[in-house]
Amino acid sequence: MKRPQVRLGAAVLLVLLLWLVAYPLVLVLLDGVRGPSGWTLAFVREFLARPTEWEALWGSLWISVVSVLLAGAIGIPLAFLFARYDLPGGRVLGGLVALPAVLPPLVGVLAFLFLYGETGFVSLLVQRVLGLTEAPWRLQGAGAILLVHAYSMYVYFYLFVRAALQSFDGSLLEAAASLGAGRWRTLWRVVLPQLRPALGGAALLTFMTSLASFSAPYIFGGGFRVMPTQIVATRLNGDDGLAMVETLSLTLLALIALWLFRGGVRAAGEGAGRKGAAPARVPVRHPAARLAVAAAGWGLAAVLLLPHLTLLLVSLVPVGTWTIEPLPPAYTLRNYLTLLQDPVRAKPLANSLWLATAATAAAVAVALAGAVTTARRAGRDARAIETLLALPWAVPGTVFAIALATAFSVHAPWVGRVILVGTIWILPLAYLVRNLPITSRAILAGVRALDPSLDEAAATLGAGRARTLRRITLPLLRPALLAGASLAFVTALGDFVTSIMLYTYDTRPISLEILSSLRQADVGVAAAYGVVLMLVSAAVFAVGADRGSAG
């Protein structure tokens, strides 16, 4: 039915994606081996000869591996705890544990600075208690980066493993028990193999996120080198060719990781939609045990909530009043008023909102078009579209920022290049491209879950394509669309890594304003921005999740 239109739509979409996603990366590749006077391997040679480059690459790699281990070590036991045991207040706690997810990367870093930095809350407290003359630690280098990574990324392990445990078929445990398998054998032979897709998915996500992580190394790195910050520094130095080679090396590392993990990812897709009831939660009965568990749980929640609370607290402190006291001596709403009333200060807020809205609308439209044209079709163009939609996920944000900055800084319409850098269009475009994978994944899953016979039923009832889309497909896709849109919106709103490379004064987003407030020691306003970002993110997530489950 109407195959020509679908094929034409797919072709148009394919060209658009090739232009926006693949073409900029190809240009980066070319610029890495092309100098002012033609082809050259000079940049590659320079890269290979510099020990600092190897240091940065190695730093990126080991930080990412250790981040996976740390995040797993925190997230997996938590998931087991909340999925298997019925704890007092377990439902609330189970939700709180996921809270680091509402902190955009830069805001998380900011909160950690206020908490554990040299004049941070906890640092001062420890200093005071131990009677030290200076801060007990310096929040710098690999340790600081790992701390932030572990805090913000264990959520992946927690959510993936908890979801897998909840969809776990309880009769498997009973079957294992009836076959005489003990606790450990059941865990080892039955539970863990079933969890493998979830673990693989979480590990890959954590690895890729830390590989691309920019905010933490940028703020806390000090002398510690990782590739994303190295790229930005090289580019600021004007060594464009070298920056391209660095970009390529990071991309290569990401692709190798993706290839190594591909088994786990594929299995993750197959594991969805398993049947069977989850095993009942085990209640904790003994009073002392209940108390201990409750105390531990709420203590943990307090630690996890500390960054959020700190941000809130700092945002309420008047400029310059809080110096060495453990708690601020005075409170005010002034920072928020500044942020709303001062036109210069309010601009980034408005900017971020419209940039994120525009990028989200475009991402949803492209992802929907992609899902509708590729779902239930097996052709080569369908596979190409899916790959292109997913590609930006495999490529660190810094790389894409560089790629877009390269592609759209030249006026050469006949080869598909126009000047967008320096205009208001480059940032929404960058957000759009970066958000395509998460948005299209959510929407494609929604389209695939639709029963194809619904379309056929509508057709036998005389409904044309437009009416079927309006009355049947879109209403049923609403949860998936909302989920995709909320993820895209929150990511775009808090974006730092692409923004720092592509913003202009007129389009400076919140993250850049946070950075400049911080540099001017205007921590109250920086924190107020952080709180606003955090609240908007949380609200959007809540709407997405709520409507998502209601449908």
Add this chain to the structure above:
Amino acid sequence: MSAFLQLEGLVKRFDGVLAVDRVSLAMERGELLALLGPSGSGKTTTLRLLAGFDTPDQGRVVVAGEDVTAVAPVSRRFGMVFQHYALFPHLDVRANVAFGLESLGVHGEELDRRVERALALVDLAGFGPRGIAQLSGGQQQRVALARALAPEPRVLLLDEPLSNLDPTLRERTRREIRELIHRVGITTVLVTHEQDEAFELGDRVAVMRGGRLEQVGTPDELYGAPANAFVAGFVGQSSSAPVTIVGPSARGVRILIEGVEWDVDAPGGAPLPPPGPAVMLVRPEALRLTPPDPAAIPATITSRRFVGPSAVFTARTDGGATLEVVAPPQSVPAGARVGLMPSRRVGGGIHLFPPDGR
């Protein structure tokens, strides 16, 4: 031509594999035809070709003299009830039933009246405001029927309409559907893999295998005169044994089975194979149990299962064949030595086919 719905030489290949192989059928207006076959026999593909979801590689679909082969499902005006009903989950019962009428531009009071009439037809008057999820499986099935019938389609297509109902409900629903379809008088094609369903619902039954029509006929014709061993085996119960055809006899045909000669009725339907080796398909009621006897095949009873007031005994002959026989439940205990003979009742039940099964 007086036929209302005609399928003429339909051929459909998927990736080079023949799914439907030269299927031709002609149906009278108001007739109910059941497409019966095992999974993969091409019956669902045939139905989808009828609905227009797939386009045949060759052949035509003709309704009331109009060639609709290239007509999109949207404009074909064929109603369909899907296997899993495909009710729109976000719309209530009323909106589901109204959906097809709205496509025709029906609105206002007329729309309300026709929705209510369609719901009354399936005994669901007043169910309009209910959500789909609030309905039982049987009710959902009836809503799907009402939705398909409301726009008064030219042809009704039913894809395994009872497969999602539990067995106790199935029999009742079967009767209701038959009654409803005959009351509405709509030309209907039904796809099923259940012989009972096909036999009770269909005015005629078309048996399919490997994309081909094996036989089309009334249930009586299929049961009494199966065209080949596949139809004989697929329709009704039967067991089989190798035999040798000796030649014509007074009663009909003389066969040799495990050294014993039987004189049986010449079966109708398929032509009698020439003398020589053949396969015998025999209905359980066409055999009887006797005490061991030189004129009977010696056998041992291996098991028994109840079927209504009588029982079907499974007997293993000394020659190694397994044959089923109907008899009163208490006739013989398991393990007993018995003889097997053709039932005295005249009237077939023993079919003979060439040894390759065709």
